[in-house]
Amino acid sequence: MNDFKVTAETIDLALFRATMQDVSCGAYVQFDGWVRDHNEGQKVLRLEYEVYEPLAVKEGERILAEARERFGVSRTAVIHRSGLMELSDTAVVVGVASPHRDEAFEACRYIIDQVKVRLPIWKKEHYASGHAEWVNCQRCAQHKQERGARD
């Protein structure tokens, strides 16, 4: 099973969703991360993701297994982009199908939070100023801490 995928191509969202379909499930929650035009006051022109694929996939599969185990959801999948991306492109998609919606929301949230802090993936933002920078996820660091405190 390889439900965590990395791709350098545009993510095929219709295909992704089709693979999540499950007649025993009443709830499907999907998170899409989009390339947005600003970050911390700077105008963003494009993004670049560097992914160390062997470990990103291995650890990504682990995250999905944890989500199924913890929340009892039926299906989980992620596709993460690598390489250069333009504004509004989908950088990551997380899908969770479950009989009921409580678990689907919780598992989807868990997966994207973990993806942001545990996987060897780096984001470089290219700004209108001509400058480019590797970005740390401020909010994510915070989430990690909060989760640490809860666990």
Place this chain on the structure above:
Amino acid sequence: MNDFKVTAETIDLALFRATMQDVSCGAYVQFDGWVRDHNEGQKVLRLEYEVYEPLAVKEGERILAEARERFGVSRTAVIHRSGLMELSDTAVVVGVASPHRDEAFEACRYIIDQVKVRLPIWKKEHYASGHAEWVNCQRCAQHKQERGARD
């Protein structure tokens, strides 16, 4: 603006998602309600939704405005099916776009919870036994109560 729609046709999910795109948003959360093959131990063959459209749309728009107000999200939309539906059909889709994901998850959750308890929409399940029944949402009643206690 009419972001809350009712339709007797199959929901066009690709079109729905395209209308949610927003270059100022980094997060998009979508909830799909699917027709599942069982409910409380009974095998379900198909579903029927009765919708009183004038008030469902009016109250639905109100729910979306509340979500934007409470959570500060950028875009919200819902399409709800009416009429006869088969297994795995999408009965409802909720989309929320926001600069950050916290708010997108919370607003999406808020909208679907409210849609389930506040709108003049009724679900009739047709069972393998030949029997058919108007369904009350047990979990929803519970959510309503919990929310009431919090508010």
Place this chain on the structure above:
Amino acid sequence: MNVTVRYFAAFREAAGVESETLPSKATTAGELFSECRDRHAALQDYHASMVAINEEMSQWDSTIKDGDEVLFFPPVAGG
């Protein structure tokens, strides 16, 4: 006074009619519902049900007046 009542879903099936205009002495939507139960014994209680008056979601103790259209909504299950 006369009011028009519309029944939905399980209420419609219990009442056996979709809509009816009837003379009423009720002052509230709840009282009107009781009168309708007298006409249609199969109607359940309005516990957990909702009511709309002239296309506005209302309360069971909302006042009704001559010519109102009152919609009886059994327990809902959207999504």
Place this chain on the structure above:
Amino acid sequence: MNVTVRYFAAFREAAGVESETLPSKATTAGELFSECRDRHAALQDYHASMVAINEEMSQWDSTIKDGDEVLFFPPVAGG
């Protein structure tokens, strides 16, 4: 002993190399990183960074041995 080090993202740009095999006296991944900072002054501290040894996510106090491949991951930002 000899180990192979791979730098990613900001670390690669700071080190100016993608990978290098070097002699080391380090017993832990953290000590190895310090040796690498001596070679490449632009490398930042490993605060909030991660390390993998032979394709397994590891800790900065994990033991390294001759022939290991050690991957230095600067602070990540998936999604």
